[in-house]
Amino acid sequence: MSFLHKKLDEKDKEKIKEDVKEIVDTFGSVLSSLSDLAEEGSIERKNSFREEKKDFNNDSSFRKKMFKNSKNKNKDFIIAEKKKW
Amino acid sequence: MVNAVERVKECLKVIEEKNKELNIFLEVRDEKELIKEAEEIDSKEKKGKLYGKVIAVKPNINVKGLCASCSSKTLKDYCSTYDATVIEKIKKEDGIIIGTVNCDEFASGSSGETSFFGPCKNPLDPKLIPGGSSSGSAAAVAAGMCDLSLGSDTGGSIRNPASHCGVVGIKPTYGSVSRHGLIDLSMSLDQIGPFAKNVGDAALLLDVISGKDLKDSISLDGEKLDLNSLNLKKKDFNVGFIDFESLSVAGDVRINDLLHKKLKKIVEDFDLSNFEVLSNSSLEIMKSAVQIYYPIVYTEFFSATRKFDGRRYGEKIEDSCGPEVLRRILGGSEITRAEHEGRNYHLALKAKKSVEDVFKKMFEKFDIIVLPAVPRLPHKIGENISVEEMYAYDVFTIPANLAGICSMVVPVGKIDGVPVGIQIMADKFNEQKMLEFARYFEG
Numbered sequence: 001m002s003f004l005h006k007k008l009d010e011k012d013k014e015k016i017k018e019d020v021k022e023i024v025d026t027f028g029s030v031l032s033s034l035s036d037l038a039e040e041g042s043i044e045r046k047n048s049f050r051e052e053k054k055d056f057n058n059d060s061s062f063r064k065k066m067f068k069n070s071k072n073k074n075k076d077f078i079i080a081e082k083k084k085w
Numbered sequence: 086m087v088n089a090v091e092r093v094k095e096c097l098k099v100i101e102e103k104n105k106e107l108n109i110f111l112e113v114r115d116e117k118e119l120i121k122e123a124e125e126i127d128s129k130e131k132k133g134k135l136y137g138k139v140i141a142v143k144p145n146i147n148v149k150g151l152c153a154s155c156s157s158k159t160l161k162d163y164c165s166t167y168d169a170t171v172i173e174k175i176k177k178e179d180g181i182i183i184g185t186v187n188c189d190e191f192a193s194g195s196s197g198e199t200s201f202f203g204p205c206k207n208p209l210d211p212k213l214i215p216g217g218s219s220s221g222s223a224a225a226v227a228a229g230m231c232d233l234s235l236g237s238d239t240g241g242s243i244r245n246p247a248s249h250c251g252v253v254g255i256k257p258t259y260g261s262v263s264r265h266g267l268i269d270l271s272m273s274l275d276q277i278g279p280f281a282k283n284v285g286d287a288a289l290l291l292d293v294i295s296g297k298d299l300k301d302s303i304s305l306d307g308e309k310l311d312l313n314s315l316n317l318k319k320k321d322f323n324v325g326f327i328d329f330e331s332l333s334v335a336g337d338v339r340i341n342d343l344l345h346k347k348l349k350k351i352v353e354d355f356d357l358s359n360f361e362v363l364s365n366s367s368l369e370i371m372k373s374a375v376q377i378y379y380p381i382v383y384t385e386f387f388s389a390t391r392k393f394d395g396r397r398y399g400e401k402i403e404d405s406c407g408p409e410v411l412r413r414i415l416g417g418s419e420i421t422r423a424e425h426e427g428r429n430y431h432l433a434l435k436a437k438k439s440v441e442d443v444f445k446k447m448f449e450k451f452d453i454i455v456l457p458a459v460p461r462l463p464h465k466i467g468e469n470i471s472v473e474e475m476y477a478y479d480v481f482t483i484p485a486n487l488a489g490i491c492s493m494v495v496p497v498g499k500i501d502g503v504p505v506g507i508q509i510m511a512d513k514f515n516e517q518k519m520l521e522f523a524r525y526f527e528g
Contacts, residue, residue: 030376050299069398
C-alpha cells in the first residue's frame with residue numbers, strides 16, 4: 001500500500017478498522033509474551049504548581065483569533081448543535 | 086557574520102527557487118514583516134544567542150498568527166492563538182521564525198508522505214522520501230531554506246529524517262524541553278528538538294529551548310550546556326555499539342557495514358580504550374520496541390484527538406483525516422475498549438519501564454551508546470510498502486523514546502548518493518556528553 005494522503009470513503013474506513021484490529025492483536029500477543037516486566041513508571045515533580053496570575057498575561061488578540069478559528073459563532077458565542085455533545 | 090536582514094533575504098530566495106518542487110514550506114511569513122523584524126534585530130545594541138539565524142517550525146508547534154495545521158485537513162485553517170514556550174524562547178534570543186514546514190499528518194508517519202498538503206520531497210533526491218514525521222524540518226535545513234528548524238520526536242520523527250536528509254537532529258531527554266504549545270501525538274513520549282547543518286548550531290538551539298517551564302509540569306532543568314567545550318578534543322569515552330545483529334534486524338547490510346567502518350576509524354583516531362559491540366542476549370526486550378511503542382501511541386493519540394470534534398475549530402478528525410491517522414485513532418479506540426480494561430496499554434507501559442531499566446544498566450558501563458538511525462535507505466515517494474515495513478523504519482530510534490534518554494543523529498556518509506546518519510545516545514540529561522561525542526564525526 002501507498003502511504004500518500006487520500007480521501008477516505010466508508011469502504012476504506014471499514015477496511016482500516018478490520019486491519020487495525022489484527023495489528024492490535026499482534027501487538028497484544030507480543031506484549032503478553034514478554035516476561036519479567038518492570039512495574040509501570042511514573043513521574044512525580046515537586047514544586048510543579050504555577051501561579052496562574054503571574055505566568056499568564058491576558059492577550060488582547062487571543063479572543064479575536066479564537067473566534068476567527070470557529071466556524072459557527074455569533075458576536076459572543078461559539079455555536080454548537082444542541083444535544084449532540 | 087551575515088546580518089539578519091541579509092540572511093532572511095537569502096533564505097526567502099532559496100524558498101522561492103526550490104519550494105514549488107520540494108513542497109517543504111506550508112506557510113512563509115510576509116516578506117515585509119520579516120524584513121522589518123530583522124531590521125529591528127540588526128539595530129539592537131545587544132543581540133541574542135540566535136542572532137542571524139532563520140528558523141523553520143513544524144506545524145504541530147504553535148507560533149502565534151501562523152497556521153498550526155499539523156499538515157492535516159482537520160486543522161488546515163487553524164490559526165495559532167499563542168506562542169509555544171520554545172517559540173517564546175527563540176524570539177527572546179533574536180531567532181527569526183520564517184514559517185512552518187510540511188510533516189506527516191499529526192506527526193503520524195515515518196516518511197513525510199501522509200501530509201494532506203502532499204508529500205514533502207527529499208532535497209538530495211526529490212524522488213525519495215525525506216523521512217518523517219518532521220520531514221519539512223529536516224528538508225528545509227538540508228535545502229538551505231533556513232539555518233535551523235524545530236521538529237518533534239515521538240519514536241524517531243527527528244532522527245529518521247535527519248538521517249535521510251543528511252543533517253543533524255536531536256531528540257532531547259524527555260522533560261528537558263517544554264512541550265507547552267506542542268499539539269501532542271503521545272504525551273508519554275513526545276519531545277521537541279532542533280535540526281541544523283552541524284552539531285554546534287544544533288547545540289545552540291537546544292541550549293536556547295531547554296529548561297524547566299511551569300506550563301509543562303513534567304519539564305525539568307538539566308545541566309546547562311557548555312557550548313565552548315564542544316570543540317573537538319580527545320576524551321576517553323566508553324562506547325557501546327548496537328548494530329543490526331544486536332537487535333536481530335534484517336535491514337540494508339550496507340548501512341551496518343558503513344557504520345562499522347566509521348566507528349572503527351573513530352576508535353583508532355581518538356584512541357578510545359573501551360569500545361564494545363553489544364551482544365544480542367542483553368537486549369532481548371528492545372527487539373519488541375515497535376510492538377511496545379505503538380499500543381502507547383495509539384492509545385494516547387486516540388485520547389489526544391478527542392478535542393478535534395469540529396465544534397470550536399477545524400473539522401471533525403475522523404471525517405477529514407487520512408488513512409494512517411485513522412488507523413491510529415481506531416487502534417487506540419480498540420485498545421481502550423472497556424472490555425479490555427486497558428490491558429495492552431498497561432503492559433506496554435510496563436515494558437517501556439523495562440526498556441528504561443535496560444538502558445540504565447547499560448549507562449552504568451558506557452558513556453555513549455551508538456546505533457544505526459534507520460535500518461534501510463529511503464523508499465520512493467508513493468511506493469507500496471506494508472504497515473509493518475513502515476513501522477520498522479523506527480526500530481532503532483523508538484528505544485530512546487521508551488527510555489526517555491537523549492539521542493541524536495549526525496551524518497556519516499552516503500550509500501548510492503543517499504545520506505546515512507549514525508545515532509548517538511547518552512543517559513538522561515547527558516546532552517553535553519552526547520554532543521561532544523557527536524563532534525568526533527565532523528572531523
